[in-house]
Amino acid sequence: MARTKSNHERLLATVETTYRLAERGFDAMHSAAATPEMKARVRELYGAARDAYWKAVLACLEDESGVVAAIHDELKAKNRELKRSLETLRDLASALGLLRDAVRLAAALVTLAAA
Amino acid sequence: MIRSVRVLALFAACAVLAGCASSARPRSAALASAGSAATRVAADSIRETAASVDRYVEAQLLLAPLTGRPDPEDETLATLRKVRTVLAARAEAMAELGTAYAGLDALAAFDAAEQVERGVNDLAAAVSAYREALDQPPVAPVPAFGLSKGLGAFAGARQAARLSQASIAIRESLERFVALLREEREIHASLRRALVEGQGSAARAFAALGLGRPGALLAPHAAAFGLAWDEKEYDGALSLLRKEPSITGRPGMNREDDVRAALDRVLEYRVARRVDLEGALVDETCAGLEALVLAHRSFEAKRETDLAAVLEHVAAVRALLDEYRAAAGK
Numbered sequence: 001m002a003r004t005k006s007n008h009e010r011l012l013a014t015v016e017t018t019y020r021l022a023e024r025g026f027d028a029m030h031s032a033a034a035t036p037e038m039k040a041r042v043r044e045l046y047g048a049a050r051d052a053y054w055k056a057v058l059a060c061l062e063d064e065s066g067v068v069a070a071i072h073d074e075l076k077a078k079n080r081e082l083k084r085s086l087e088t089l090r091d092l093a094s095a096l097g098l099l100r101d102a103v104r105l106a107a108a109l110v111t112l113a114a115a
Numbered sequence: 116m117i118r119s120v121r122v123l124a125l126f127a128a129c130a131v132l133a134g135c136a137s138s139a140r141p142r143s144a145a146l147a148s149a150g151s152a153a154t155r156v157a158a159d160s161i162r163e164t165a166a167s168v169d170r171y172v173e174a175q176l177l178l179a180p181l182t183g184r185p186d187p188e189d190e191t192l193a194t195l196r197k198v199r200t201v202l203a204a205r206a207e208a209m210a211e212l213g214t215a216y217a218g219l220d221a222l223a224a225f226d227a228a229e230q231v232e233r234g235v236n237d238l239a240a241a242v243s244a245y246r247e248a249l250d251q252p253p254v255a256p257v258p259a260f261g262l263s264k265g266l267g268a269f270a271g272a273r274q275a276a277r278l279s280q281a282s283i284a285i286r287e288s289l290e291r292f293v294a295l296l297r298e299e300r301e302i303h304a305s306l307r308r309a310l311v312e313g314q315g316s317a318a319r320a321f322a323a324l325g326l327g328r329p330g331a332l333l334a335p336h337a338a339a340f341g342l343a344w345d346e347k348e349y350d351g352a353l354s355l356l357r358k359e360p361s362i363t364g365r366p367g368m369n370r371e372d373d374v375r376a377a378l379d380r381v382l383e384y385r386v387a388r389r390v391d392l393e394g395a396l397v398d399e400t401c402a403g404l405e406a407l408v409l410a411h412r413s414f415e416a417k418r419e420t421d422l423a424a425v426l427e428h429v430a431a432v433r434a435l436l437d438e439y440r441a442a443a444g445k
Contacts, residue, residue: 009301016305023312027320030183039183047185054187054194057306 011061011072011113017079018106019053022046022099025086029099032092045099052106061113068113075105139275140223142420143282146410147220149422149429150285151213153403156432158209160400163439164303165202167310168195174317181320198306204241204248208292211241215285222281226274228262235260235284242292249295260284279415286411293404300397307393315386322378329378389439396435403428 026046033039063069082098089095172195178184187195211234218234221227239257246254262277296303321327334344353371361368406424413420 009305012302012305016309019309020312023316026184026316027182027323043183043185047188051188051191053309054191057302058194058197 007063007113008059008061011063011068011109012056014072014075014079015053015056015106015110018075018082018102019049021079021082021086022049022103025082025089025095025099028086028089029092029095032089038092038096041096041100045096045103048103048107049099052103052110056106056110059110059114061110063113065112068109071105071109071112075102075109078102078105139278139417142414143223143278144220145422146282146414146420147216147223149410149425150216150219150407152429153407153425154209154213154216156429156436157400157404158206158213159436160396160432161202161206161209163396163436164307164310165199165206167307167314168199168202171195171310171313174314177317178313178320181324182316184316201245201248204245205296208238208241208245211238212285212289212292214238215288219278219281219285222274223278226277228277231281232261235281235288238285238288242288242295245292246295249299251295257288282411282414286408286415289404289408289411293401293408296401296404300401304394304397307397308390311386311389311393315382315389319379319382319386322382323375325375332378332381392435392439396432396439399428399432399435403432 022045026042029042030039033042063072078098078101082095082102085091085095085098172187172192175184175187179186215231215234215238218227218231222231236259239260243257262280318327322329328346328349330344330346330349337344353374356370356374359370361370361373363373403425406428410420410422410425
């Protein structure tokens with residue numbers, strides 16, 4: 001847990017938000033998924049969000065590069081959209097699409113920002 | 116005449132030295148007592164987190180077959196083991212801090228030099244081990260602490276000087292420890308939130324499956340207005356509720372489903388409340404230890420040692436821990 005860089009906390013908090021949204025929304029999404037494929041998709045995305053978070057806890061994240069900063073901003077925006085979508089879960093396909101985007105961004109952030 | 120002035124001056128010096136020692140002893144005893152109290156609550160708070168790591172892992176393993184969540188990857192489990200190692204090192208440093216304060220108290224009470232020397236050296240080693248567990252770059256080793264042997268001809272003055280030396284040594288380790296804690300503050304709060312969220316999901320899954328009995332959760336609501344919660348009635352009541360249609364009017368749902376939905380909302384609230392408390396707990400713990408550093412500095416400068424701030428933070432951490440445990444139904 002070597003973290004001497006000040007940006008780590010901000011980046012970790014955003015990856016944490018993705019994981020917690022996936023955690024909170026999992027049961028509703030899983031029971032709303034009509035097909036085994038969709039259920040498998042929910043499980044897969046949840047697992048990826050959780051793994052990205054725990055990888056981030058031990059990493060030393062830094063957003064000095066413009067690419068990382070842009071991904072971070074995009075992930076924050078995606079988290080906000082995902083939160084709104086999960087509140088009602090009117091459209092599961094759209095919620096899953098948002099979760100997929102957020103998880104991809106979180107995984108990219110952890111990989112690219114790790115020093 | 117000259118001789119009597121010399122004798123008077125000597126008596127005056129003795130009185131000053133004796134006064135210095137007599138005020139240093141109770142002040143250092145009070146400092147040791149406040150330090151022990153701050154250490155105890157901080158250790159309690161850290162223990163809660165350390166226990167949470169294991170509960171989180173178990174919750175993930177339980178959730179997989181119960182809810183369809185995937186099992187955690189090996190890499191995630193390895194990360195959690197690492198987190199547990201860091202927390203154990205932190206808890207060890209807190210335990211050694213408590214021992215060092217016991218040594219300071221013994222030094223004030225009966226000049227127990229060896230006990231405080233051992234306590235201070237073990238504390239410095241535990242803080243270094245904590246730093247190592249965090250993978251922080253190594254720093255120069257802390258030289259072994261030993262109290263000076265010849266600090267004045269008067270026993271009282273010598274003890275006052277030794278108390279000050281011990282305070283400096285404890286404070287220096289405490290400062291190193293607090294700096295590491297501060298650096299880890301956000302990460303610590305984040306992982307505590309994640310751990311609580313994961314455990315909360317498991318509790319909610321149990322409730323949804325009808326596996327957790329909600330007596331402890333509902334009884335205070337009934338008791339608040341004079342009703343007695345009767346656990347024996349619960350199963351019979353549920354059987355009756357199962358025959359009633361749900362208040363939501365949803366097809367296939369009954370009143371038992373309504374009870375489960377209500378319980379889930381309370382559990383969701385409790386998880387959210389505990390998540391909120393995590394950050395406050397970490398902040399108050401750090402603030403209490405920082406106030407302790409300031410109290411040491413005042414003591415060493417022979418100024419009024421204000422322990423009120425330390426004790427206020429101790430009380431705040433205790434209150435947060437109580438609320439935290441209440442939210443967990445402990």
